[in-house]
Amino acid sequence: MRPAIYEEKKNPFSISALPPMGIIQLRAFIKKHDLFSILTGITIFLFFFELGGRSFEVRDTRRFAEIALEMLQSGNWLILYKHDEIYMNKPHMFMWLIALFSSIGHHVTPLTARLPSAIAGIASILATFCFIGKFSSKRTAFIAGVILATTQRYFWYGRTSLPDMLFTTFIMLALYSFYLGYKQKPVFYIGLHFFTFLAILTKGPLAIIFIFGTIAVFLILQRNLRAMKGMKWRWGIILLLTMTGLYFAFILKVGFEPFIATIKREFLTRVNSPINHGEPFYYYLVTLWTDFLPWSLFIPFAVIFAYKKWREGDDFITFSFCWTILIFVFLCTAKAKHTRYMLPLYPALSIIIASLIANTLKRPVMNFLWLQVSVRWIIFVMAGAGIILLVAVPVYLVTYSWIGIFTSLITLLVLSGVFLSLRRKTGFANASFTMCMFAAIIGWGIYIHCLTVHSKEVTFGTKLTDVIKKELGDLNGCDIRGYKLGESLWTIINLSLNANISLIKNTDELKTFLNTSEHLQPVCIIEKNTFLDIKNNLADTTLHTVDICTKKRKVTLIFRRERQTNPAAHPAWQDIEEEGNHR
Structure with a gap:
């Protein structure tokens, strides 16, 4: 005879082979x-x-x-x-x-x-x-x-x-x-x-x-x-x-x-x-x-x-x-x-x-038959439009056209199969409305994904944070302020840096801030056009600048590293001009 313990392990109906009680209850809830x-x-x-x-x-x-x-x-x-x-x-x-x-x-x-x-x-x-x-x-x-x-x-x-x-x-x-x-x-x-x-x-x-x-x-x-x-x-x-x-x-x-x-x-x-x-x-x-x-x-x-x-x-x-x-x-x-x-x-x-x-x-008896017919035709039109959009999306989004066409054909076959299966089980109108809901759900998912991809391409805040970390190291070691920033840009910078930076109102205050000898590294964020207007008032060869540019926003970081020993070193804003020429 085989040992009882061996039979218990092999027996699919034994207590040890049953799923946990929580999973059973979850399955029962989902089914109900x-x-x-x-x-x-x-x-x-x-x-x-x-x-x-x-x-x-x-x-x-x-x-x-x-x-x-x-x-x-x-x-x-x-x-x-x-x-x-x-x-x-x-x-x-x-x-x-x-x-x-x-x-x-x-x-x-x-x-x-x-x-x-x-x-x-x-x-x-x-x-x-x-x-x-x-x-x-x-x-x-x-x-x-x-x-x-x-x-x-x-x-x-x-x-x-x-x-x-x-x-x-x-x-x-x-x-x-x-x-x-x-x-x-x-x-x-x-x-x-x-x-x-x-x-x-x-x-x-x-x-x-x-x-x-x-x-x-x-x-x-x-x-x-x-x-x-x-x-x-x-x-x-x-x-x-x-x-x-x-x-x-x-x-x-x-x-x-x-x-x-x-x-x-x-x-x-x-x-x-x-x-x-x-x-x-x-x-x-x-x-x-x-x-x-x-x-x-x-x-x-x-x-x-x-x-x-x-x-x-x-x-x-x-x-x-x-x-x-x-x-x-x-x-x-x-x-x-x-x-x-x-x-x-x-x-x-x-x-x-x-x-x-x-x-x-559910085809009730309506006093207004035209109302029922109109609603059914709207469902049919929406279902057709939704399927067409879902089939056309791969051709529009995929970089390589032949891959997009192939994906669209596969999508069309899958949607057609689903629709025919639903039609046999629930009828033409019910299957059409199901396709309407399906197209709306998937369509909004695709839309959000496209927005996310676009956001990553134009995100100014991420670039700002990355540049500061690359140039100056840890953000905690910097005293970051802004110079005459617009409210929208000021808010984006605060949220990106997880800080409430204060604003500098004039060039004299800016010079004083950049020459502070405290432990924290002074960094000023200024819109590029504004910096080009005041750069002549900042005739200091020890200042460094870095541009951060996206499609909508262009700012310049002004900060001080070690003082240069060569007084003939090029001014800080020369980096900006050279970068603009490369562009």
Whole structure:
């Protein structure tokens, strides 16, 4: 007989051959929640893929990262500073989160600056799936999640260092909490007040208009304003007092008049007479078509569908419709307009479009047959356009044309095989819509990769850091300052060097700085054109200069090595002229 231990090792049904309990539970969860798991994978890919690959210099906003950097360096998390001046234009929440993520390495990077928006984007899409799943099918929830994740503006602002995605997520969670409290358990009203509190801390009192304005319009249409009495206002009062205490402490530090002036400028002035971003009332009627790509063609039919459902008494679609209309009308009325201001509207619009598409794909009996036919034809056209774009991409991106053509042919065969397989299993319309979603997901991934490659080619900050390390060694041994730098360039330098460098205002101060005899090596960063204007005032043969040039930015480093013993040595700026001649 063989030993029992030998049989136990060879027996595939023995306890030792079974996978760990955690893996079994994970497999069971994925099988039970397959659509949720797929959506999670899609959103992680879309919002985290090469998130830190682009520098701050390519189509991004740097001011909030700069504020978080100064917050980390000063240790003051109550008063916000930008270039050593008090910053009051936006509340604290977004900068707090950037500083929190950056505190791990004590360095604000493109990744840590974008993490709050990316995490908020993923959370909002998964929360949308769970919310819709309670009042509609999981299929509708999945479609809404994919639409929201692949909408052009929503996808883009989920990958930037701007507070709008975080603001949108808190507004969305507050409205979801209200509807859950209204339809299921009143305990969810606590979430309404809590997320309203966080939204105000992110972007100010506009959250109150968006959230409670939507609720008021919905309850008026429902003829149920009495429901407001049960919305657990006690929790709202507690959070309001908490916010009042925070802002009272803030006002004691900065003063009452500057605080009121900021509220007036950032809220009232933007609505009535904005200093910037002023646009005509029809601005969003034009930009919405590009901002909501590739799903824009569904918008007119979604509005008709939502109106039809409202007339039929569908509370879920009516709530989403009220959400959409109120924010859209308010933003069109306000004179200050920007594409990112429309972001809080997109979750509701995605819910309506997803319901329309899901309703169409399962072939229900519709009063408006033309509506169903129109939606189906839009799906077919989008599927065809998406496949054509995916097939054409390799030819456009690959350096060698024959390799690109070969890759495109392989792509065409694979996509055709997938489409035919899906068509046999799910039907022509369902297979077409699946290809639409697939093309949108892969298309945005390719787009982000192209931006990352472009960013590496034009990144000034990386070149600046590399040159300083090459010429002077460790950055910690240098006292680096700037001379009359523009605000944008100053911010890029601060973020690249992970420092808050001070500015030198005139040539006398520059000479004094370069002649300091302290332990740290003095280094001055100056724009090249500015240096050429003042070089005659720096007649010092012991100074050295190095140019750092990209397509958009040209600066000169001025620093001092050991003094030269030969007084006839060429001046410092001769290196620049010779380098320019070589170019």
